[in-house]
Amino acid sequence: MFQSLPAPAADPILHVMMMYREDTRAEKVDLGLGVYKDPQGATPVMRAVKAAEQRLVDEQDTKSYTTLSGDPAFRAAVAGLVLGDAVPAARLAGSTTTGGTAGVKLGMDLIHAASPGSTIWISTPTWPNHYALAKAASTAFKTYRYYDAETGTIDRAGMWADLDAAQPGDVLLLHGCCHNPTGADLSADDWAAVAAFCQAKGVMPFIDIAYQGFGDGLDEDAAGLRTLARQMERMIVVSSASKNFGLYRDRAGCCLVICPEGERALVQGTLEVLNRQSISFPPDHGARVVTEILSDPALRAQWDDELTEMRDRMNRLRRLLATALRDACGSDRFGFLADQRGMFSILGGSEAQITRLREEFGVYIVGGGRLNMAGLTEQSIPRVAKAIATVL
16 A cells, blocks of 8 residues: 555755754854754753743643633734734634644635635745645645845735736735745735735735744734734734744644634634544643743743844844855845845755855755854854855
8 A cells, every 4th residue: 555655755954954964064054944043053942931831830730632722812812912902802713723834734724615716825935835735735826926036125016916816715825024935024015005905806815924023023023914904804814833932842833813703603613623623632732831921921021032132133143144245245245134034034046056055165055045044153154154155
């Protein structure tokens, strides 16, 4: 039976991780793996998370199941963090999910169950798993242009030209902030234009926000999707706690569905049926940690301070790398790096150039030139800039 399985294609990011681990050079630099790293190259457990976990150890008295959609307190806490007061609770259905990945899959499964003929419009480039998840959900998808590699900014003309083909009932997938992999985010005017477009076209927005707090601030990073939420009758929002709470391996995510109050019970029930068919009950530990932090003023303030430190460090590394590249290249062609936000940016480069960066200089980035700013240190930036200037 199993011998007839088609061989799966190697995941390009995991392949880069493997090669990095096998490299014995002390000066190697990992800019491929998409996790936050501190100046020592570690991905630490946040202090607020440790405190919340200790509280759970001391006070939690059961590990029994919650509900088919997880703990309602977690959904309410995430809704407050992401949506603020943009949508009343009576219009919100939702579920705890196994990280943001499962949240996106659950949202796409819901779309397929409700409207099998709908097409999801996905930016190119995007997080590659968006395409794979759409295929797994048996949902049709098309792509729209998003990024202008020459300027390091959004290709607005291409984006709107492509989206003009969207039909009523289609879905527009957008990154809430810190676009992965480009770092180029929609402006306030862009979000207003998206709202007008979706209303005029009868298109439903689907927002994947995996990096809230990594761009300009918690509220600033959610401002665009809140603009949409206030105006749209229906909308899906998926939030991940992997990055901003550092809960990578604990897989805490949330899928929120905005809908008319009269549809809420039906949507909620459908989400729970979809969960029952795949995971039954969502995991709770990471979600419980998030709930503890967001519901306790002292823990929330501590977490916010830690998140601010992480964000400020990444933005500082961006500016330092842009300056070092200006000096190394004798031009400002990489100046866009300082203006972008989040962990990622795209440098471009052919496969041969990416290979040369890795083999000759020990600089590991993903194919297409995506690099993780959090993998840099102030000490490694001059060496990385020199390598990039030499190869690209």
